[in-house]
Amino acid sequence: MPHPMPSFGSFSLLLALVLGAYTFLSGTFALWAISTGRQLAISAEHLRESSRRAGLMSFVAVSCAAFALIWAAFTNDYSVDYILHHTNRALAPAYKFSALWSGQEGSLLLWAWLLAAYGFVLRLRHKVDITLSAYASTILSAIQVFFLLILVFAAPPFAGVPGGVVPADGFGLNPLLQYPEMVIHPPMLYLGYVGFSVPFAFALGALMMRYPGEKWIHITRRWTMVTWLFLTCGICLGMHWAYAVLGWGGYWAWDPVENASFLPWLTGTAFLHSVMMQEKRGMMKGWNVWLIFTTFLLTILGTDLTRSGLVSSVHAFAQSSIGSWFTTFMVIVFVVCLFTFLYQRDHLKAENRLESLVSRESSFLFNNLILLAACFTVLWGTLFPVLSEFVQGSKVTMGPPFFNRVAVPVGLALVFLTGIGPLLSWRSTSLRAIRRNFILPCIAILATAIVLMACGVRPWKDDDSTSSIYALVCFALGAGVITAIFSEFLRGAGVVRTQTGKNLATSIFLLVRRNTRRYGGYFIHFGVIVMFIGLAGSAFNQSKEVEMGFGDSVQLNGYKIVCQSYSQDSNANYDTDFALLDVFHGAKKITQLTPEKRFYTASQQSSTIVAIHSTLAHDLYVVFMGRNPETDRPIIKIILNPLVNWIWIGVGIIIFGTFIALVPPLKPGARRVEATENSPLEAPNPKLEAHPAFAAVDGSSHA
Amino acid sequence: MPRRLLQIALVCLLAVTMLGAGTPSTSFDKIGHKLMCQCGCGQILLECNHVGCPVSGPMIDELHTQIATGLPEAGVLNWFIGKYGPIVLAEPIRGGFDNVAWIVPFAALVLATLGVALLIRMWHRRYARMQPAATAPPSDTTTNAMRDRIRRDIDFDS
Numbered sequence: 001m002p003h004p005m006p007s008f009g010s011f012s013l014l015l016a017l018v019l020g021a022y023t024f025l026s027g028t029f030a031l032w033a034i035s036t037g038r039q040l041a042i043s044a045e046h047l048r049e050s051s052r053r054a055g056l057m058s059f060v061a062v063s064c065a066a067f068a069l070i071w072a073a074f075t076n077d078y079s080v081d082y083i084l085h086h087t088n089r090a091l092a093p094a095y096k097f098s099a100l101w102s103g104q105e106g107s108l109l110l111w112a113w114l115l116a117a118y119g120f121v122l123r124l125r126h127k128v129d130i131t132l133s134a135y136a137s138t139i140l141s142a143i144q145v146f147f148l149l150i151l152v153f154a155a156p157p158f159a160g161v162p163g164g165v166v167p168a169d170g171f172g173l174n175p176l177l178q179y180p181e182m183v184i185h186p187p188m189l190y191l192g193y194v195g196f197s198v199p200f201a202f203a204l205g206a207l208m209m210r211y212p213g214e215k216w217i218h219i220t221r222r223w224t225m226v227t228w229l230f231l232t233c234g235i236c237l238g239m240h241w242a243y244a245v246l247g248w249g250g251y252w253a254w255d256p257v258e259n260a261s262f263l264p265w266l267t268g269t270a271f272l273h274s275v276m277m278q279e280k281r282g283m284m285k286g287w288n289v290w291l292i293f294t295t296f297l298l299t300i301l302g303t304d305l306t307r308s309g310l311v312s313s314v315h316a317f318a319q320s321s322i323g324s325w326f327t328t329f330m331v332i333v334f335v336v337c338l339f340t341f342l343y344q345r346d347h348l349k350a351e352n353r354l355e356s357l358v359s360r361e362s363s364f365l366f367n368n369l370i371l372l373a374a375c376f377t378v379l380w381g382t383l384f385p386v387l388s389e390f391v392q393g394s395k396v397t398m399g400p401p402f403f404n405r406v407a408v409p410v411g412l413a414l415v416f417l418t419g420i421g422p423l424l425s426w427r428s429t430s431l432r433a434i435r436r437n438f439i440l441p442c443i444a445i446l447a448t449a450i451v452l453m454a455c456g457v458r459p460w461k462d463d464d465s466t467s468s469i470y471a472l473v474c475f476a477l478g479a480g481v482i483t484a485i486f487s488e489f490l491r492g493a494g495v496v497r498t499q500t501g502k503n504l505a506t507s508i509f510l511l512v513r514r515n516t517r518r519y520g521g522y523f524i525h526f527g528v529i530v531m532f533i534g535l536a537g538s539a540f541n542q543s544k545e546v547e548m549g550f551g552d553s554v555q556l557n558g559y560k561i562v563c564q565s566y567s568q569d570s571n572a573n574y575d576t577d578f579a580l581l582d583v584f585h586g587a588k589k590i591t592q593l594t595p596e597k598r599f600y601t602a603s604q605q606s607s608t609i610v611a612i613h614s615t616l617a618h619d620l621y622v623v624f625m626g627r628n629p630e631t632d633r634p635i636i637k638i639i640l641n642p643l644v645n646w647i648w649i650g651v652g653i654i655i656f657g658t659f660i661a662l663v664p665p666l667k668p669g670a671r672r673v674e675a676t677e678n679s680p681l682e683a684p685n686p687k688l689e690a691h692p693a694f695a696a697v698d699g700s701s702h703a
Numbered sequence: 704m705p706r707r708l709l710q711i712a713l714v715c716l717l718a719v720t721m722l723g724a725g726t727p728s729t730s731f732d733k734i735g736h737k738l739m740c741q742c743g744c745g746q747i748l749l750e751c752n753h754v755g756c757p758v759s760g761p762m763i764d765e766l767h768t769q770i771a772t773g774l775p776e777a778g779v780l781n782w783f784i785g786k787y788g789p790i791v792l793a794e795p796i797r798g799g800f801d802n803v804a805w806i807v808p809f810a811a812l813v814l815a816t817l818g819v820a821l822l823i824r825m826w827h828r829r830y831a832r833m834q835p836a837a838t839a840p841p842s843d844t845t846t847n848a849m850r851d852r853i854r855r856d857i858d859f860d861s
Contacts, residue, residue: 377808
């Protein structure tokens with residue numbers, strides 16, 4: 001008897017498509033009637049509400065479809081072709097659950113589900129601004145309809161096995177995907193990708209309805225930040241996974257699919273910065289709208305690149321015909337955005353002009369320039385093979401050397417601006433302020449460079465001098481930026497300390513509470529710099545590859561690795577070949593590592609599990625390369641990767657900073673009372689607050 | 704003076720010549736990092752970490768063989784291009800249209816920088832024109848003093 005769940009899933013998807021189409025059409029008619037004042041057979045407000053409710057129900061329908069697919073995975077329903085190809089009976093439950101995003105069709109269903117979930121929250125919170133939410137809801141439903149059309153007609157996840165003969169067991173999950181991050185990395189990345197649909201929908205909706213003021217930015221600020229955080233976490237989890245699983249080229253290999261996730265991150269970051277200019281100074285309105293349009297288009301391009309087979313990648317799904325769907329969709333979205341922009345561009349005139357070349361505004365402009373230059377460079381490098389094939393008839397490879405040569409200098413410029421930008425004031429910065437703010441960071445840069453050179457970092461003596469120069473510059477600039485950030489914290493805390501009489505730690509806490517956005521941003525900058533320092537460490541990697549018998553040892557940079565034993569084992573899912581290695585530092589045994597090589601029986605593929613001993617200074621990265629067929633002894637590769645832990649620590653700081661930036665700041669009234677109670681002499685001067693400069697510099701009044 | 708210049712030129716020439724004369728192992732390392740493994744992993748030949756990769760081993764053997772024949776770097780690379788196609792190179796270095804790959808990102812960055820600089824200048828000038836003489840902003844000294852006071856008092860300029 002056939003399982004009922006696949007039929008239920010297919011029906012749910014069809015129902016979601018109908019509901020999505022109704023949400024879009026009824027929403028469009030209602031908004032058209034409201035904006036033009038036309039009378040419809042039913043009231044426009046009722047139609048709008050009906051659209052909203054249909055949108056809410058579409059989430060329920062897509063959830064049912066997702067549930068049906070997960071159910072099919074857990075019940076080993078191999079009558080579903082997708083389940084047959086991505087699971088098997090011996091697969092661990094966590095990986096059965098992740099079957100939802102293990103393949104093409106399932107991951108598209110995840111896209112649609114997350115989009116429906118975001119839409120569900122948006123529609124529940126519609127009272128924040130009913131009309132603008134209705135526009136955003138209608139635009140989101142249009143995107144939803146596109147994905148549901150693909151799921152129903154081009155890539156159905158519940159399609160039966162060809163021929164109708166159901167095998168007893170599935171083909172299993174690709175071994176490279178059987179790693180804990182499989183459960184968390186794709187959903188995080190998709191939450192980031194899909195999440196940018198919300199600010200996109202709000203931006204397009206606000207432009208369509210000529211929404212007055214910057215309220216749409218306030219509404220979407222948290223959406224955008226949370227989305228950005230998800231994307232950041234998704235990318236970094238992917239980096240960690242690629243680092244820990246061999247065959248993916250380390251934490252970052254400039255692979256087209258890695259690049260595809262990086263592109264919307266770059267434009268999204270640019271948007272998060274430049275949107276502040278619109279909030280505080282009413283500038284760059286058109287630019288911001290295009291930044292969010294571009295970010296959304298890049299998320300679609302990334303999804304397209306992963307699936308169309310346009311570029312070759314180890315991370316890509318199987319080549320399929322759905323690329324043309326995405327290309328058509330991108331063209332439609334671009335045309336709609338362009339038309340709306342041209343039609344409503346007079347609504348986007350700036351309210352203020354730049355007053356000084358040395359100001360926060362111009363630093364934001366250059367920050368955007370660098371981020372977009374990085375985005376263009378990565379996009380160019382990713383798509384150049386396609387262009388080359390078109391022009392020359394032959395594909396070329398744009399490997400890591402190209403990106404390291406072209407993108408790394410741009411990244412260093414970004415590090416430089418990360419330090420400069422926050423030290424400049426809005427509107428204009430006086431020469432005295434520049435001198436005061438920049439002197440310490442400059443000293444830190446010089447001192448770091450001198451100390452590093454004295455310690456032996458001398459690029460002119462290295463074989464790979466380019467990497468060493470980049471690393472030296474990165475360390476020196478990083479030290480400067482960290483000094484700038486710390487001095488900002490200390491200076492601010494000093495003021496709070498004078499006002500409140502609290503100790504330094506409490507003053508810093510109060511300072512951060514007063515302007516969470518600003519100091520959260522500083523934490524994020526600090527995290528980015530820590531990450532960059534970790535990345536720069538790769539210039540000093542060392543490695544050794546040796547055959548090791550019982551009791552054999554090898555030395556690398558103060559470590560002694562001794563082979564205790566090597567053996568084999570097996571379970572229902574895979575056979576494993578491993579070595580037990582004792583690691584000594586000096587005479588002291590510090591750990592035991594077990595690098596292994598697995599052979600998965602269902603998929604008949606092998607995978608390597610690296611053993612890593614992490615410290616703050618470096619990672620000891622040990623790989624079981626296989627056995628020498630003549631001696632049957634294991635071949636072990638030992639790599640010393642400096643500063644890798646700094647990358648993951650940097651990510652943690654970025655996450656922490658983003659959470660701080662998301663916390664609402666202490667209300668101005670509350671902190672003034674607190675300051676007045678503790679130190680009446682330091683109470684704010686009303687005349688001072690009436691000065692226009694106050695409004696421009698008091699971030700809290702806008703945050 | 705001309706003699707000193709000649710000496711400097713000779714030293715430079717010698718240094719350049721010495722730099723070019725690589726040992727076989729450095730040539731191997733250098734060329735190996737300019738080639739991609741062709742197993743589909745998308746990694747540099749000498750950094751391919753696929754356990755049991757069926758392609759990188761034979762390719763590395765071919766590299767050893769070609770270097771041993773005494774071919775210069777360009778010759779070795781051409782041999783690999785002939786066998787595997789231009790896709791074997793880790794970066795586009797054949798000249799011609801390949802140069803476009805290198806020029807465009809830098810050209811775009813330079814043009815964009817100039818564009819932003821012009822934009823800032825235009826905005827700045829327009830702002831200056833918009834300021835009527837009668838309501839000119841306070842002098843720099845007054846404004847700076849005010850800003851410093853604000854910074855001291857509240858330290859919020861984000």
